[in-house]
Amino acid sequence: MPFSPKPPTTSWKRPCGLSREHRISLGGLALIPDRSGALSVPDFSALLVADLHLETGAALARRGLHVPPYDSRSSLTQLEAVLAMTRPERLIFLGDSFHDAAGAAAMDPADRQRLAAITARHDTIWVTGNHDPHAPDDLGGRGVDALALGPVTLRHIPSPRLGDGHEIAGHLHPGATVVQRNVAVKRKCFIADARRLIMPAFGSYTGALSVSSSAFKGLFEEADARVWLTGAEIHVFPRQRVA
Numbered sequence: 001m002p003f004s005p006k007p008p009t010t011s012w013k014r015p016c017g018l019s020r021e022h023r024i025s026l027g028g029l030a031l032i033p034d035r036s037g038a039l040s041v042p043d044f045s046a047l048l049v050a051d052l053h054l055e056t057g058a059a060l061a062r063r064g065l066h067v068p069p070y071d072s073r074s075s076l077t078q079l080e081a082v083l084a085m086t087r088p089e090r091l092i093f094l095g096d097s098f099h100d101a102a103g104a105a106a107m108d109p110a111d112r113q114r115l116a117a118i119t120a121r122h123d124t125i126w127v128t129g130n131h132d133p134h135a136p137d138d139l140g141g142r143g144v145d146a147l148a149l150g151p152v153t154l155r156h157i158p159s160p161r162l163g164d165g166h167e168i169a170g171h172l173h174p175g176a177t178v179v180q181r182n183v184a185v186k187r188k189c190f191i192a193d194a195r196r197l198i199m200p201a202f203g204s205y206t207g208a209l210s211v212s213s214s215a216f217k218g219l220f221e222e223a224d225a226r227v228w229l230t231g232a233e234i235h236v237f238p239r240q241r242v243a
């Protein structure tokens with residue numbers, strides 16, 4: 001499902017959460033990382049969000065692990081804030097939007113209403129993931145296995161053999177640790193080289209997997225890869241600089 005870029009409009013505004021200094025270039029697209037973990041694609045008036053894992057708290061409770069059941073509410077609040085600042089026409093979820101198949105039905109009615117209102121205001125696309133292989137059928141938008149924004153393919157799980165293409169994916173929940181003056185700072189992060197970008201998990205209860213993990217082995221050209229740490233601001237480091 002390819003999309004054509006849209007001409008810039010005056011309605012798109014760069015919020016304080018978007019990086020004022022860093023752009024991630026991929027396949028000719030200028031991508032703007034947000035400190036929340038979302039990714040803005042102005043050429044397509046799109047906002048990308050990966051791995052919300054909504055209703056993680058409810059899923060854990062069903063397994064006997066009781067945690068405060070407010071992760072969906074917190075994640076939706078953060079999503080609403082990013083959308084209000086970026087004002088995209090298109091909202092694309094990159095899979096694992098719900099923690100399991102029961103997640104959509106388990107949502108608090110007020111949270112469901114908030115999510116439905118979000119999807120109603122945007123051209124919403126649900127890329128399916130391994131936790132949610134079927135898009136919700138009663139929350140608006142449409143489901144796809146993958147789609148293209150110009151030369152860049154969007155999918156949930158990174159392709160092990162990318163070939164000559166370009167890709168944005170989620171799934172691995174990348175994180176990195178940087179040591180500055182003997183103080184270790186660990187954050188969720190974007191990681192990318194010239195051909196592939198993997199987004200951090202957006203969900204409030206989602207953790208981060210070190211980019212040094214074997215799960216990332218072979219996905220990036222080590223000499224070219226960089227990480228963009230999220231937090232109060234976006235900070236970029238060479239992949240070889242972080243642990």
